[in-house]
Amino acid sequence: xxxDERYTEEEVGLILSRAAAAQAGRSMTLPELEAAASEAxxxxxxVRRAASDIRSRSDAPAVPSTGVFGPTILVxxxxxxxxxxxxxxxxxxxxxxxxTKAEGGVEQLGKELVWASRRRNGVGRELxxxxxxxxxxxxxxxxxRTGALAGGVYGGIMGGTFPFGLGWILPVxxxxxEMPVLIPVFLVAWVYGAYLFSRTIYRTVLSTRQAELxxxxxxxxxxxxxxxxxxxxxxxxxxxxxxxxxxxxx
Numbered sequence: 001x002x003x004d005e006r007y008t009e010e011e012v013g014l015i016l017s018r019a020a021a022a023q024a025g026r027s028m029t030l031p032e033l034e035a036a037a038s039e040a041x042x043x044x045x046x047v048r049r050a051a052s053d054i055r056s057r058s059d060a061p062a063v064p065s066t067g068v069f070g071p072t073i074l075v076x077x078x079x080x081x082x083x084x085x086x087x088x089x090x091x092x093x094x095x096x097x098x099x100t101k102a103e104g105g106v107e108q109l110g111k112e113l114v115w116a117s118r119r120r121n122g123v124g125r126e127l128x129x130x131x132x133x134x135x136x137x138x139x140x141x142x143x144x145r146t147g148a149l150a151g152g153v154y155g156g157i158m159g160g161t162f163p164f165g166l167g168w169i170l171p172v173x174x175x176x177x178e179m180p181v182l183i184p185v186f187l188v189a190w191v192y193g194a195y196l197f198s199r200t201i202y203r204t205v206l207s208t209r210q211a212e213l214x215x216x217x218x219x220x221x222x223x224x225x226x227x228x229x230x231x232x233x234x235x236x237x238x239x240x241x242x243x244x245x246x247x248x249x250x
Contacts, residue, residue, distance in 0.1 A: 017187040039190050054229075061246075062241045069150050069154060069199075069202070070150065070199065070202055070203060070206065071146070071206070072145060072146050072147040072150055073143065073144070073145050073146065074143065074144045074146060074206070074209060074210060075141065075142070075143045076137075076141075076142045076143075076212055076213050076214050076216075076217040077139065077140065077141050077142075077217070078140040078216045078217050078218065078220070078221040079137050079138075079139055079140075080138040080139075080140060080221050080224040080225060080228070081136070081137050081138060081228075082136070082137065082138065082228045083133045083134070083135075083136070083137070083223045084110070084131065084133055084138040084140055084227055085133065085227065086111070086113075087227070088223070088224065088227040089106075089113050089131075091114045091223050091226075091227060092113060092131055092220055092224070093106050093113075093115060095219050095220055096115050096129050096216070096220065098219075099212075099215065099216045099219050100117070100127060100212075100216065102124070102125055102127060103117065103118050103120075103124070104116055104117040104118050104127070104245050106120060111132075111133050112130065112131065112132045113129075113130070113131070113132075114128065114129075114130050115128065115129040116128045116129075122148070125144060126144060126145040126146075126147075126148065127142075127143070127144045128140070128141075128142075128143045128144070129142050129143075129216070129220060130143075131220065131224070138148070138224050140217055140221050140224065142213050142216050142217040142220070144209060144213055146206065146209065147203065149202070149206075149209075150202055153198055153201050154195075154199075154202065155196045157194055157197060157198040157201065158191065158194045158195060158198055161190075161194045162190075162191070162194070165186075165187065165190035165191070165194075166187075169183060169186040169187060169190060170183065172186070173186060
């Protein structure tokens with residue numbers, strides 16, 4: 001095998017993956033990965049991005065079951081390798097406002113950033129974003145409580161259609177069929193149909209919310225990665241965000 005032989009992009013990937021497989025019994029920290037990449041001529045910033053992407057893909061959304069009505073809380077978590085300090089708060093809040101378009105406020109609790117949406121007169125989303133620096137990584141948590149949404153959908157559809165159901169079930173069973181005994185059967189069938197319709201609507205809305213929250217979690221994680229990348233340069237760092245600052249657009 002000649003030393004000056006060149007390999008295609010696909011062959012390079014296969015060679016490196018096989019070499020990595022040979023190291024399968026050994027775990028490596030992020031600094032060790034960066035050191036190995038630097039020796040191979042690979043930009044360490046790309047290593048951090050790749051590590052963040054791997055963590056993001058492995059972090060599945062935590063959606064607890066709440067019985068027949070479906071989940072009433074959605075949680076997405078991302079783990080970004082490396083610490084993000086308060087100098088990145090301004091950038092993170094700007095990303096949250098850009099993606100959510102929701103009215104909210106931000107609070108800095110020690111080294112932790114907490115952004116929460118505001119509901120006015122019981123209207124609005126219950127959304128929260130928490131960015132927590134740990135010893136060797138930063139945890140991004142996006143959470144939304146959808147109990148009010150579930151109550152509005154199920155209560156509005158089932159409660160609104162019940163009188164209409166009575167309006168046709170009673171005349172049909174009593175006058176047309178002359179079988180009042182069928183009234184409970186028709187009512188149960190009507191209520192169950194309204195429930196299935198409500199569940200379909202709620203699941204559809206929930207699916208849209210899940211996509212939005214996942215996109216938000218990924219966006220905040222990308223900002224954290226960008227800040228980590230830029231922190232290794234000599235350029236100025238982003239401005240710090242004061243505690244209890246309102247995040248509403250002026």
